[in-house]
């Protein structure tokens with residue numbers, strides 16, 4: 001149920017109306033970044049509500065809403081004190097945000113509209129010049145205190161809009177580390193059990209070299225969280241009774257002493273409460289020794305690793321270290337060890353990397369076959385705005401920017417031009433034929449895979 005209170009700020013992470021209709025996502029976690037933003041506003045004294053897929057799915061008053069616009073207007077009606085609406089914009093959903101913002105502009109010109117998030121960070125110039133009619137302020141990068149202060153002063157002054165503003169957040173001072181308190185707002189909706197919560201022990205990536213990845217752009221320098229913070233967050237997270245905690249550590253890189261301390265702390269506090277631990281790691285950092293530490297936990301572990309491809313040519317192009325036979329043998333051994341030790345390993349594999357040839361995808365498929373039964377998540381390559389790969393392909397005129405803004409296929413976008421896209425889809429489809437059990441990311445519907453479909 002929507003509660004009482006004088007909400008002043010509404011923060012929205014809209015996906016697509018298709019997803020609203022389907023309400024298909026089962027294990028949603030509250031939006032991490034947007035909750036940091038919410039917590040920052042709350043700490044500055046402004047009552048704030050987050051509207052994300054989780055809320056849309058679980059909040060009784062919003063259950064009948066068929067679109068994000070419907071849900072937003074319902075919330076605005078319920079809380080007449082809302083003066084500011086902030087959107088977290090993901091590139092895939094930029095069109096939805098654009099449409100909602102235009103409508104809000106027309107119907108509620110009094111509202112102050114702010115855009116932020118990965119899309120604004122990746123394409124800030126384009127956003128500022130192209131979409132500026134739809135917002136009053138755009139924030140690139142992490143939200144720092146000066147931005148909260150600026151936006152807060154507008155809320156305090158009330159009435160009369162200041163000039164359109166472009167604000168650059170400081171990635172070095174991410175203020176929102178502790179976001180668990182922010183989950184309180186979901187308590188009324190989740191019937192006492194959170195399906196999934198996220199606990200982060202690091203910020204950014206220590207490698208930061210992959211040319212397709214936006215980690216550096218979005219999270220800045222690599223930072224380890226301090227133990228006290230992790231303890232507080234963990235205590236709080238456990239009190240929410242989660243079914244699953246996602247432990248985000250990039251990438252299990254703490255030296256063994258620290259790592260052991262964290263793992264034993266988590267284990268001590270929560271092993272009997274949490275069904276499943278889940279974390280991401282990279283090929284560079286994973287080792288049997290680290291996994292042996294993890295196994296000391298009594299809970300089940302699932303570890304996802306970004307393999308992407310084993311083709312050395314493509315790996316070089318992506319800025320990833322090529323893997324030699326020794327690396328592959330070591331990795332195979334690690335997978336076998338994990339299987340015996342009850343640690344589930346999953347792999348992210350990408351198809352449709354620009355310049356990919358049949359022999360590249362065949363090489364990867366053959367390697368996966370040799371690994372035996374393993375959880376696989378196949379992704380169709382996306383070229384994200386702001387990344388080095390994006391800039392390179394843009395300079396070579398190989399990017400079709402329009403495809404980002406294709407409303408019909410919001411979740412199935414890759415930015416490479418025509419033929420490349422068809423080829424990419426063909427490799428992806430072929431890989432899925434070989435491994436029908438693999439999960440697909442980036443596709444809502446299998447039909448989207450049919451090559452040549454418009």
Ligand code: B12
Pocket residue numbers: 011013015028029030031032033034036037053086087088089090091092114115116117118119121122139141142143174176198213214215218219384385411441442443
């Ligand atoms: C964990 C994660 C997930 C988790 C989400 C967990 C969760 N509940 O939050 C899962 C697996 C569910 C997920 C799903 C998806 N994800 Co994701 N995800 C990430 C990842 C690895 C970390 C996100 C994060 O926590 N960042 C740290 C936080 C602090 O940063 P942030 O969210 O950007 O927020 C900060 C600022 O941007 C800013 N900000 C953000 N919003 C706003 C709004 C306002 C008003 C203001 C002022 C400021 C502001 O302030 C925040 C605090 O500093 C990022 C990569 C990355 N390193 O960021 C990709 C990433 C965000 N995901 C991405 C994508 C594409 C998706 C999917 C669309 C994939 C798909 N096809 O299904 C879905 C979308 C689902 C959904 N409903 O949102 C892309 C977005 C690219 C882009 N250009 O838009 C990213 C960048 C990864 C990538 N490069 O591929 N994702």
Ligand code: SF4
Pocket residue numbers: 205206207208209210213214215282306
């Ligand atoms: S893909 Fe993974 S290892 Fe590479 S820069 Fe991004 S987060 Fe780091």
